[in-house]
Structure formats: structure tokens, C-alpha cells
Amino acid sequence: NAGVTQTPKFRILKIGQSMTLQCAQDMNHNYMYWYRQDPGMGLKLIYYSVGAGITDKGEVPNGYNVSRSTTEDFPLRLELAAPSQTSVYFCASSYSKGQGAGANVLTFGAGSRLTVL
Template identity: 90%
Template sequence: NAGVTQTPKFRILKIGQSMTLQCAQDMNHNYMYWYRQDPGMGLKLIYYSVGAGITDKGEVPNGYNVSRSTTEDFPLRLELAAPSQTSVYFCASSYSTGDITSNYGYTFGSGTRLTVV
């Protein structure tokens, strides 16, 4: 019962480098999300997806890209890493039919701590 799996758990990047944070879920959830958590703060939404092939921006999308080619996977791409992207990144998933009674909250991955130096 894996739930939401994120890799890597830790990463140090140099300014200007690129990387992809991987996220996979095995619960057949239709919704997936990427959040970032800055020190002492709550989580802020970067991007989300309501199903394979459909993605949309959240509150803080600048500097990131996503794709959703399958229901299970939702990778987050950083193209030109900047110190402002130093954060902890969480992937999450949920299932919703759109009916108000159907949403049971998110399942989160264990996070990726990214440091840009």
C-alpha cells in the first residue's frame, strides 16, 4: 500500500541547473497536486491536474512545469533553478467526482527537500 511516492527525498542543485521531481500514486486518484512549503509557512499550490492530459496553474507556478501523461504519474520540472526555489516540495493526490460529498482530503507524499546554492 504505497500511496503517494516522491523521489528524491533530498537534492542540492546549483543555480541554473534543471531537475525533475518525481511523483507517483497507486490509488487511482484522478486529482494530483504539487505544493511547496517554505520555512515556517503553510503549503502553497504550484500546479495541479484533474486527470491525465489536463494540468493547470496554482498560486505560485513561475519557474516550474508539469505534465500528466498517465493517471499515476505527475512529475514537476524545474528548468533554471534559483535560490528562491529552495523549499520542501510535496506531491498529493485525491479522488473527487465533483460531488460535494465525495472529497475525502488529500494523501500526501513524504516530501522532497530541495536546496539551490
């Protein structure tokens, strides 16, 4: 049981390039999320998904796209990278049913550090 797996761990992009951050979970969680973390700013929600085929915008979606074709995978696409997208990106997943100990608890991946130069 690997939890939430993110790849790559590090990446340097040039301005205008595109890339995809991969995220996979093996816990059969229905919810998945992408957050970005900037120093002193906490975590900001980029996009989330409540299940396969369903995605929605979070607080800071501009410049990003997502898809959710399977329960397990939730890739984040950066088109036309900009220096403002330099950040650490975290994927997370959770399940929503009931009020048990694990409900509503996010499991995070280890993060992907992206630098845009």
C-alpha cells in the same frame, strides 16, 4: 498500496541547473497536486491536475512545469534553478466524487527537500 511516492527525498542543485521531481500514486486518484512548503508560510499550490492530459497553474507556478501523461504520474520540472526555489516540495493526490469519507481528502507524499546553491 504505497500511496503517494516522491523521489528524490533530498537534492542539492547549483543555480541554473534543471531537475525533475517524480511523483507517483497507486490509488487511482484523478486529482494530483504539487505544493511547496516554506517556514512560516504554509503550503503554496504550484500546479495541479484533474486528470491525465490536463494541468493548470496554482498560486506560485513561475519557474516550474508539469505534465500528466498517465493517471499515476505527475512529475514537476524545475528549469534554471534559483535560490528562491529552495524549499520542501510535496506531491498529493485525491479523488473528487461524492461526499463520502475519502472524497476531497488529500493524500500527501513524504516530501522532497531541495536546496539551490
